[in-house]
Amino acid sequence: MLLNHFPIIGTLIGAFVMLWGMMKNQKNIKAVAAAIIISMTLMAVPVYLTGEPAEERVEHLPGVSESSIEEHEEAAELAIWVMAAAGVASLAALLLQYRSASRLPFSIAAILALLAFVAMARVGYLGGQIRHTELRTDQQVSQQADSYQKEEDD
Secondary structure (H helix, E strand, C coil): CCHHHHHHHHHHHHHHHCCCCCCCCHHHHHHHHHHHHHHHHHHHHHHHHHHHHHHHHHCCCCCCHHHHHHHHHHHHHHHHHHHHHHHHHHHHHHHHHCCCCCCHHHHHHHHHHHHHHHHHHHHHHHHHHHHHHHHHHHHHHHHHHEEEEHHHHH
């Protein structure tokens, strides 16, 4: 569970370090930022792959909504692709920085990293709603309580 939070926070840190390196025009700072984003991309893979086994463990617990799990899963599928794009762009920027003085590769990588952070943060928020009812809206909680009551009646 702890590993799940690293791609979210790490990607944000990497994006800001990359933006800082671009503002200062420091190759070493941009290289560190690219390495952070690449590391977070690699870390996101096992996080993503553990989603299905985690679903199997919680889907039958009281108070767990199938619709919450599905929404989380769909968000995770999008986020892993955006994260992969950020990682590939960061790797490309890192490799190209010594061949070209263009800021474009790092700009693309920074934008993709920020988008990956947003996508990953959304996945984390939706994942939190699966077991933390305090994060859900009143309507979601009442719908879930109704469906749970129907299951008990059957």
